[in-house]
Amino acid sequence: MMDFQTIASKFQVKGTFIFGEPFGCGHINDTYVLYFKREFEHPLRYIVQRINHEIFKDVPALMKNIDAVTSFLDKKVTEAGGDPAREVLKIVKTTDDQLFYHDEDGSYYRAYVFVDDAVCLQRIEQPEHFYQSAKAFGRFQKRLSDFPAETLTETIPDFHNTRARYEAFLAAVDADLAGRRASVQKEIDFVKARAQDTGVLLDLLASGQIPLRVTHNDTKLNNVLLDIATGNGICVIDLDTVMPGLAHYDFGDSIRFGASSAAEDETDLSKVFMRLDLFELFCKGFLEECGKNLTQTEIDFLPFGAKLMTFECGMRFLTDYLNGDTYFKIHRPDHNLDRCRTQFTLVLDMEKKYDEMMSIVKRCQADCR
Missing domain, CATH: 3.30.200.20 (Phosphorylase Kinase; domain 1)
Structure with missing residues (x-):
């Protein structure tokens, strides 16, 4: 003790x-x-x-x-x-x-x-909670929009460098340390088919089309304190992963976790899809707060950020499964594989709903003007 x-x-x-x-x-x-x-x-x-x-x-x-x-x-x-x-x-x-x-x-x-007189919730008990988390994280972005992000240290280097994550995945496939490669060929093919996605945001950053920003990088509901009296999101907490990044990381990870219809490790994939109502609710709150501080290109790529963060997370789960479950804690056999499949199911659903996601972003942006 x-x-x-x-x-x-x-x-x-x-x-x-x-x-x-x-x-x-x-x-x-x-x-x-x-x-x-x-x-x-x-x-x-x-x-x-x-x-x-x-x-x-x-x-x-x-x-x-x-x-x-x-x-x-x-x-x-x-x-x-x-x-x-x-x-x-x-x-x-x-x-x-x-x-x-x-x-x-x-x-x-x-x-x-x-x-x-504040509380953090471990799960969304009602849609308003997700909306309040969106406003809190959007406010976080707005208030830090003129902070020199390049002066911060990367507390976990390449944390959301999806291209580097992809290279680590390929190395895990080649090494096949746990002897599991043959059993997950479908998932391996899923990742390889989307290899070009891994560099899209990084290339936009490198070309100056989107700016480097201060990002939280762990934008789950339980990292926002809600005022007990009003229910409003008042304070963003757990700042260990605050470092230079892209607005899409924070937006995307919130959608990945909060707009899913099921738990992160749901084994019945028929239950897994992205809830458009929650996607819209988060867009609304996020853009109400920081929409005027983001560039048009950043806003246009918010749906892609949601897809990419979900894809990256699934790829990390698969990488760890191939390596023998050495990074993420597991609570049952094939736990990381279950997590991976849930994320990839979400990616597929986002791809099907991508045009609707784009329309929602445009509508929310218009409402915030």
């Missing part, structure tokens, strides 16, 4: 430590909530995380990214008359004024001020 009191003593917290306990459902970092009492005032809570430095190998650069982005957002929210205490994550520095604490055992810790 973590020595909560010792860890708490390393940060500039207010009040007297009471107790700490595990918090949330994260799969990468270890997250805890710590409680502190104050005389004549309500107790305070802080989030403390032990950062997984096996995944995030350059913790100083990661924390420098988060500090730069949250400081920038704080100014934007303040200028707009908002409440940065609720709308932006606030890093609590260590007693020696550092962004993280590195203990003698090699572990890295950081602390944030706990945002009260």
Whole structure:
């Protein structure tokens, strides 16, 4: 067990430590909530995380990214008359004024001020939740639209470099480390048939047709805090993967995860399709917030971003399956293959509905003018 009191003593917290306990459902970092009492005032809570430095190998650069982005957002929210205490994550520095604490055992810790009267949901309980997440991520894009994205470090290099992901897939096919290649030839052919898709957005970036932006890169519903009283999305959290990227990454991953009719690992593929109603709802919220900050080319390629992020994710699941399930945690035999097939089924459905997706984007853009 973590020595909560010792860890708490390393940060500039207010009040007297009471107790700490595990918090949330994260799969990468270890997250805890710590409680502190104050005389004549309500107790305070802080989030403390032990950062997984096996995944995030350059913790100083990661924390420098988060500090730069949250400081920038704080100014934007303040200028707009908002409440940065609720709308932006606030890093609590260590007693020696550092962004993280590195203990003698090699572990890295950081602390944030706990945002009260807010909740993050693990699944969409009603469509309004998805709409609010769209507005929150769109607002995130808008507020960071003039941030110099090139100054951020890639916390996970080539995270959404789909061309590099494709090369890793081909290497996994050739190596066939787990002896599974023959059993997934259909899925291998599916990926190879779409090889040209992997470079489309990267080529647009290289030619200057779309800009480099600050992207969150993990735009699931549970990375948005919703205000308990109003239900509005107020704060984007989990900033570990904030780095240079394309707006299509954030938009596309939201659609991949949130507009699917089924779970990511559904085995009955007849249940898997992309819900156009949820696609439209997310488009509406996203473009209401950042539509005027995106270029026309960026907007035109939003449906492609949804397809590409879904394709990339499926390809990563297939790559890991071929390699013997060494990256993604599995909970049953062929779990990664099931995940892969679900993503590819979504891709096929998006291809069938692509013209409708384009029409929805144009309609949402027109409504936001």
